[in-house]
Amino acid sequence: MKTLSGADIEEFGRELDNIRDDVIASRGEDDARYIRRVIAVQRALEVSGRALLFASVLPPAWLAGTAALATAKILENMEIGHNVLHGQWDWMRDPEIHSSTWEWDLVSPASQWKHTHNYLHHTWTNVLGKDRDIGYSLMRLSPEQPWHPYYLGQPLYNAMLAPLFEWGIALHDLELERLRRGDKSWGQAFTQLRAILHKAGRQVVKDYVAFPLLAGPLFLPVLIGNLTANMTRNVWGHTVIFCGHFPDEAAVFTEEQIEGETRGEWYLRQLLGSCNLDGGPLFHIMTGNLSHQIEHHLFPDLPSNRYAEIAPRVRALCERFGLPYNSGSLLRQTATVWKRVFRLALPT
Amino acid sequence: MTALARTSMDGVALRVADTVGWLTTPLMPDDYLGLINPLWSSRKLRGRVEAVHAETKDAVSLTIRPGRGWTAHRAGQFIRVGVDVDGVRHWRTYSLSSAPERADGRVTITVKAAPDGIVSTHLVHRIEPGTVIGLTRPEGGFVLPQPVPSRLLFVTAGSGITPVMAMLRSLVRRGEMPDVILLHSVPRREEVIFGAELRRLAGRFPNLRLHEQYTRSGGRLSLSQLPDLCPDWSKRGVWMCGPPGMLEEAETRWREAGIATRLHVEHFRPVVAASTRGVGGRVRFLPSGQEADADGATPLLVVGEDAGVLMPSGCRMGICYSCTGRLRSGRVRDLRTGREHGEEGELVQTCVSAAAGPVEIEL
The missing domain is CATH 3.40.50.80 (Nucleotide-binding domain of ferredoxin-NADP reductase (FNR) module)
Structure with a gap:
């Protein structure tokens, strides 16, 4: 990567602003129809999945039901929930599809996630000591993080985190390390914990008590189907999200580096810290368009259905300025993530 | 049905919805039912436009079938209508033009296209029968008394x-x-x-x-x-x-x-004072915390809407008080009178108030 002059970086930023303005100027009825259709498909899939599970005396019905439910949950979290909570659809002024009213099918309450994700992670992307998403306070994913024998076990932690990812996110939002440092009061943490327990309680009752009980003699198949769907969603979410910022080429930054950061420099950091996944339209939807992690980090509040359309423009811009545009297949990116997890488990 | 029976029916319906809510959490049963028929929602009153009838070159009457939760109007009352134009929800106030005694339960509103009216031109020239729109229950005191004066x-x-x-x-x-x-x-x-x-x-x-x-x-x-x-x-x-x-x-x-x-x-038209050149300022909308810059002549309602804030709104002319927010800090200018006012905790109508300096307002 060649070094850019300050003027180049600002020019790069202005070009990105133009892309943003173009999308905002052309947002309209087609986009609104898109998100409403995704929501309708997701809810229909969920209802069919649960209905099929109720017919799971037949093994194929169990399999189909679990698959439909898992797909519905993935869509709900990724293409709908994550993006609605980013405010990508606030411009429609529809109170039912709005970041301030949306709640998602996940154990963590949307309000807490909005703080740690939208504010902390998206503002301080890949800044050591600021972006708590680097390793989720659980792992060492950057050589700049000091090593500790505890990290020897991180391949195992990561493997365990994947199926339990939604619980990991809920815990992550509690910011226990700030509590330890005394930056956060026990009272605050307790209030948050109560909200988590309330939300998580309803989620648990729904998937592991209410629906299985309703199924009567099919209690167990329904319970296992729901559990499988939730874990599938968790593993998928974990995989896609880790591919966003932790493949090998993704850069990390220090607090000194970002002091007095301009808009152009902020854009540059978002680009260098994010990685895309290659795939077709259906794949992009199933990743919640986080396969366009670069575009998402440059423009977190633009509707996700537009990322694919602007990706070639962003890529061309990177070429013009001699900047890397990190994109690879899911398999390749996942492999580099795991390589990093293993490598940094050891002292470097 | 007696009022008491209706109340207990509503109570039962609520309890059923509450129980089913354990199965649909974090959504409500309505969120699923609404996909089958938007008019079934008990939380959001909606209506379906069944017919569009041209009254003049630039005015139409829309025949609307109101959904669950509608209450009969009195002749002369108005409703608010939520319409999506280019994907964006807009609310406007229109008088009902139909008689409440109409036998088929439909109501009509009659809309004249204003030259630069986003919603009125959409309703007059572009809306298709079958479109589902947001509604509010009829309100307003512009009605004839009973018995009717001779x-x-x-x-x-x-x-x-x-x-x-x-x-x-x-x-x-x-x-x-x-x-x-x-x-x-x-x-x-x-x-x-x-x-x-x-x-x-x-x-x-x-x-x-x-x-x-x-x-x-x-x-x-x-x-x-x-x-x-x-x-x-x-x-x-x-x-x-x-x-x-x-x-x-x-x-x-x-x-x-x-x-x-x-x-x-x-x-039926806002009264805006001629001299409303104010300074404006940064506006912070609570509880979301979203912020936007406002000039001294744009209503806070429009400032918020343009910034993607979910703003309650109604008549947009300072009459119905659907849009009020509680002032947390700063002062506002009443666009109808040009008068500047504002004390902490005061309820201000966002549709006729512009920022006079930095403002924090809770919606």
């Missing part, structure tokens, strides 16, 4: 005829047409909304007298003509709907005659 005077201009049309249709349906004089102003004859129906009614009921004033050729209707057009004007109950100037003039006249209580007016 002598009535209606003074209307342009689309100000709509609430009065609802009243006339209601009187016809109930078969009790009192002594009515209707003075209606429009620029030209072809612009009279409900023209044919009004003339037919005037032909059918001898005690309904209609005066159409075509202002392009015959000049503006002046209140000084009143004694000629309606000699007993001061003895009549008066319902008036038209532009602000006409209403203000009438309010003065009736007040001076000492019979202000006989006059009932309905505004």
Whole structure:
């Protein structure tokens, strides 16, 4: 990567602003129809999945039901929930599809996630000591993080985190390390914990008590189907999200580096810290368009259905300025993530 | 059904929804039912546009089938309508033009396209039958009392005829047409909304007298003509709907005659003070914390909407108080009077208030 002059970086930023303005100027009825259709498909899939599970005396019905439910949950979290909570659809002024009213099918309450994700992670992307998403306070994913024998076990932690990812996110939002440092009061943490327990309680009752009980003699198949769907969603979410910022080429930054950061420099950091996944339209939807992690980090509040359309423009811009545009297949990116997890488990 | 029975039915329905809610959490049963039929929602009142009928070159009547939660209106009342234009939800206020006695349970609103009206031009030129729109329950006190006074005077201009049309249709349906004089102003004859129906009614009921004033050729209707057009004007109950100037003039006249209580007016256009050049400032909307820069002439409602904040809104002219927010800090300017005001905790109408410096407002 060649070094850019300050003027180049600002020019790069202005070009990105133009892309943003173009999308905002052309947002309209087609986009609104898109998100409403995704929501309708997701809810229909969920209802069919649960209905099929109720017919799971037949093994194929169990399999189909679990698959439909898992797909519905993935869509709900990724293409709908994550993006609605980013405010990508606030411009429609529809109170039912709005970041301030949306709640998602996940154990963590949307309000807490909005703080740690939208504010902390998206503002301080890949800044050591600021972006708590680097390793989720659980792992060492950057050589700049000091090593500790505890990290020897991180391949195992990561493997365990994947199926339990939604619980990991809920815990992550509690910011226990700030509590330890005394930056956060026990009272605050307790209030948050109560909200988590309330939300998580309803989620648990729904998937592991209410629906299985309703199924009567099919209690167990329904319970296992729901559990499988939730874990599938968790593993998928974990995989896609880790591919966003932790493949090998993704850069990390220090607090000194970002002091007095301009808009152009902020854009540059978002680009260098994010990685895309290659795939077709259906794949992009199933990743919640986080396969366009670069575009998402440059423009977190633009509707996700537009990322694919602007990706070639962003890529061309990177070429013009001699900047890397990190994109690879899911398999390749996942492999580099795991390589990093293993490598940094050891002292470097 | 008695009121008590209805309450306990609602109670049962609520408890059922609550129980089913454990299966649909974090969503509500409504979120699924609404996909089958949007009109079934019990949380959000909606309606389906069933027909669009052209009244004039630039005015239409929309026949709407209201969904669950609708309550019958009184003739003269208005509703708010939520319409998506280019994917963005807009709310506007329109008088109902249908009689509440209509047998099929449908209601109509009548809309005239304003030259730069996003919503009105959409409703007049582009909306398709079958479209689902947001509704609010009927409200407003511009209605006839019961029993109906024996002598009535209606003074209307342009689309100000709509609430009065609802009243006339209601009187016809109930078969009790009192002594009515209707003075209606429009620029030209072809612009009279409900023209044919009004003339037919005037032909059918001898005690309904209609005066159409075509202002392009015959000049503006002046209140000084009143004694000629309606000699007993001061003895009549008066319902008036038209532009602000006409209403203000009438309010003065009736007040001076000492019979202000006989006059009932309905505004249908915002009253904006001519000199409303203020400084503006940064506005923070709570509880979301979203922020936007506002100039001193743009209503906070518009500032918020443009910034993607979920703003409650209603008439957009300072009448219905649907849009109020609680001022947390800063001061605002009333765009109707130009007056600056604001104390912490004060409820301000965002549709007619602009920022006078930095403002924090809780919605």
